[in-house]
Amino acid sequence: MPVEQITFWIFSAIMIASALRVITARNPVHSVLFLVLTFFTAAALWLLLEAEFLGIVLVLVYVGAVMVLFLFVVMMIDVNIAPLREGFVRFLPLGALVGIVMVAELVLIVGPRYFGSDRYEAPPSAPADYSNTEALGRLLYSEYLYQFEIAAFILLVSIIAAITLTMRKRPETTKYQTPGNQVRADRADRLRVVRMDSERRERP
Amino acid sequence: MTSQFLPLLPEITLAIGACVVLVVDLFVPAERRDTTYLLALAALVATLVATVVGQPDGVRILFGGSYIADPMSRLLKLAVIVLTFFVFVYSRPYLAGRGLYNGEFFALGLFGLLGMLIMISGYSMLTVYLGLELLSLCQYALVAFNRDSPRASEAAMKYFVLGAFASGMLLYGMSLIYGLTGSLEVIEIHNYLIRNGVDQIGALLGLIFIIVGLSFKLGAVPFHAWVPDVYEGAPTAVALYIASAPKVAAFALFMRMLAEGLGVLQADWQVMLAVLAVLSLVLGNVVAIAQTNLKRMLAYSTISHVGFILLGILAGTAQGYSAAMFYVIFYAMVTAGAFGMIILLSRRGLEAEQLEDFRGLNARSPWFALMMLFIMFSMAGVPPFAGFYAKLSVLRAVVQVDEIWLAIVAVVFSVVGAFYYLRVVKLMYFDEPVETGAFQEGGGLRAALSVNGLSMLALGLYPAALMSWCVAAVSW
Numbered sequence: 001m002p003v004e005q006i007t008f009w010i011f012s013a014i015m016i017a018s019a020l021r022v023i024t025a026r027n028p029v030h031s032v033l034f035l036v037l038t039f040f041t042a043a044a045l046w047l048l049l050e051a052e053f054l055g056i057v058l059v060l061v062y063v064g065a066v067m068v069l070f071l072f073v074v075m076m077i078d079v080n081i082a083p084l085r086e087g088f089v090r091f092l093p094l095g096a097l098v099g100i101v102m103v104a105e106l107v108l109i110v111g112p113r114y115f116g117s118d119r120y121e122a123p124p125s126a127p128a129d130y131s132n133t134e135a136l137g138r139l140l141y142s143e144y145l146y147q148f149e150i151a152a153f154i155l156l157v158s159i160i161a162a163i164t165l166t167m168r169k170r171p172e173t174t175k176y177q178t179p180g181n182q183v184r185a186d187r188a189d190r191l192r193v194v195r196m197d198s199e200r201r202e203r204p
Numbered sequence: 205m206t207s208q209f210l211p212l213l214p215e216i217t218l219a220i221g222a223c224v225v226l227v228v229d230l231f232v233p234a235e236r237r238d239t240t241y242l243l244a245l246a247a248l249v250a251t252l253v254a255t256v257v258g259q260p261d262g263v264r265i266l267f268g269g270s271y272i273a274d275p276m277s278r279l280l281k282l283a284v285i286v287l288t289f290f291v292f293v294y295s296r297p298y299l300a301g302r303g304l305y306n307g308e309f310f311a312l313g314l315f316g317l318l319g320m321l322i323m324i325s326g327y328s329m330l331t332v333y334l335g336l337e338l339l340s341l342c343q344y345a346l347v348a349f350n351r352d353s354p355r356a357s358e359a360a361m362k363y364f365v366l367g368a369f370a371s372g373m374l375l376y377g378m379s380l381i382y383g384l385t386g387s388l389e390v391i392e393i394h395n396y397l398i399r400n401g402v403d404q405i406g407a408l409l410g411l412i413f414i415i416v417g418l419s420f421k422l423g424a425v426p427f428h429a430w431v432p433d434v435y436e437g438a439p440t441a442v443a444l445y446i447a448s449a450p451k452v453a454a455f456a457l458f459m460r461m462l463a464e465g466l467g468v469l470q471a472d473w474q475v476m477l478a479v480l481a482v483l484s485l486v487l488g489n490v491v492a493i494a495q496t497n498l499k500r501m502l503a504y505s506t507i508s509h510v511g512f513i514l515l516g517i518l519a520g521t522a523q524g525y526s527a528a529m530f531y532v533i534f535y536a537m538v539t540a541g542a543f544g545m546i547i548l549l550s551r552r553g554l555e556a557e558q559l560e561d562f563r564g565l566n567a568r569s570p571w572f573a574l575m576m577l578f579i580m581f582s583m584a585g586v587p588p589f590a591g592f593y594a595k596l597s598v599l600r601a602v603v604q605v606d607e608i609w610l611a612i613v614a615v616v617f618s619v620v621g622a623f624y625y626l627r628v629v630k631l632m633y634f635d636e637p638v639e640t641g642a643f644q645e646g647g648g649l650r651a652a653l654s655v656n657g658l659s660m661l662a663l664g665l666y667p668a669a670l671m672s673w674c675v676a677a678v679s680w
Contacts, residue, residue: 105409106409108405109405109406109409110380110406110409114384114404114405114406115383115384115406120386143267143268144267144270144330145267146266146267146270146271146331147270147330147331147334150322150331150334150335150338151334153219153315153318153338154334154337154338154341156315157312157315157338157341157342157345158341160226160308160311160312160315160345161312161341161342161344161345164306164308164312164345164349165345165348165351168351
């Protein structure tokens with residue numbers, strides 16, 4: 001068995017095992033960490049496919065940025081697992097039935113019979129000086145330009161939606177500092193000298 | 205170089221218009237929000253002009269087969285742009301009375317329309333999917349637009365979770381088809397399936413997932429669970445938006461994916477659509493009878509109309525496609541009118557969404573009672589209104605492909621459905637009014653409602669005006 005195949009099997013096994021742990025782990029923080037591992041092994045599989053750029057982007061963006069943010073959120077909101085697991089036993093038979101039927105169908109169809117590697121010829125491997133990033137950039141800005149622009153608009157809309165749904169104008173009662181006014185303040189604003197005549201204290 | 209991108213003119217115009225609306229709104233004080241509103245309408249008019257002027261005759265395919273401009277895309281684009289125009293006009297007084305009159309409504313509405321245009325012109329699965337996501341994201345955000353309403357938040361949450369699930373299904377189906385055919389382009393998929401035969405169970409599985417995803421977006425039974433909750437929970441202006449134009453775009457997806465891309469598998473998807481259509485007709489019409497909330501009633505009526513649209517598509521002939529296209533455009537117009545009536549009767553502190561609120565409308569305003577009569581008769585399919593012709597042409601197409609039993613089911617449940625439409629008419633004309641408050645003011649709303657109601661009559665009397673376009677649109 002060539003080295004490539006052995007590496008593929010090892011990484012695939014790790015990936016499936018950690019993906020399973022994502023949904024079975026009791027502690028949400030563990031789930032997120034297993035998801036990181038899943039992404040990491042997926043990146044390794046990309047490298048095996050000679051798609052270095054995508055592999056690195058997966059590590060940088062998903063593992064480095066998205067999952068860290070995810071970890072923050074999970075740690076901050078303190079997910080209570082108990083209510084989420086309520087009704088688990090009650091819905092288990094139905095869920096298991098649907099799951100088994102789906103898996104059986106998928107195994108029958110998305111198996112080697114229709115999608116086996118013998119049905120598709122292997123793509124030629126690229127020469128050593130082949131730039132993955134450049135090829136991807138060329139495709140994105142030529143053939144997939146239209147889709148690329150649409151994706152940009154989807155991102156814009158998600159920003160608008162997120163801001164619309166979360167930003168609230170501060171109510172008038174909120175007190176906040178204005179540095180400009182603070183700097184411009186002089187003695188008269190802060191201190192008032194009050195002159196009073198002395199008074200005789202009444203004897204009880 | 206420039207002429208090469210000319211067919212893209214409507215999308216480009218709208219994208220620029222939406223960005224202008226978004227930015228200008230930041231500098232407009234709250235009391236002069238009408239500027240944003242008028243700008244949004246101007247953007248729509250500009251897009252309409254760009255569609256008429258910019259789109260060339262005949263079929264043009266751009267970007268290596270991921271964009272198509274053909275007669276169908278032109279007609280459907282005009283339809284969704286005009287519908288969105290009506291939606292904005294109806295929405296303005298409603299939003300203004302409830303502290304929701306923000307520029308974001310119009311910006312998101314315009315970006316959603318951009319998604320619809322992209323869906324209608326999408327000729328590769330990737331483009332279609334991206335357009336759908338652009339539209340869906342706008343819709344999720346709009347449903348949750350009224351942040352202080354727990355009902356709206358709940359509806360948005362349900363819509364978002366189910367919508368994401370359906371998108372996943374659709375994407376999975378697309379990936380299976382891609383894996384089999386090795387191409388994302390509709391035309392390439394079609395050619396591959398013709399070359400390699402149709403007895404591919406993998407393509408069938410992909411087809412099933414695609415139909416599930418599309419049916420969810422259209423709201424066909426059994427993927428309809430979100431429709432009543434979202435219509436009821438969302439602000440009426442948003443329910444109006446979701447119920448009208450996006451259905452036309454969803455219809456375009458059915459045409460591109462099923463009729464054009466997977467046309468070879470017609471025998472298979474006909475059976476699936478027949479099941480969906482019958483279930484939608486039965487459940488939609490029967491459950492609508494039990495509703496006292498007009499918005500929920502309209503939701504179930506949508507489901508039953510979707511049944512009719514699916515009937516037209518499953519006929520699989522040019523006649524069926526044009527009938528379904530006529531039906532979906534008619535449906536979007538009539539639904540916009542019905543929601544417009546709810547907005548007209550509402551005011552601050554009152555959502556006129558109960559059937560009771562329409563009691564004795566004739567005594568309060570004979571003209572608008574007449575308009576509502578036109579709309580309800582249209583939905584029920586009473587001649588000479590547009591709904592009659594729409595239903596008739598779908599039934600004719602179904603009968604011509606010898607699916608008599610489907611036509612019988614459709615007719616029987618249309619009669620059942622007539623009950624709840626006529627109940628509204630009875631409440632308006634034969635009952636005493638209980639609510640005597642003033643209507644929502646707004647000249648634009650009234651004028652648009654009158655146009656909308658009268659167009660139902662006009663379209664019923666001269667259906668050829670629209671039908672000839674629909675026939676020309678599917679003559680490929």
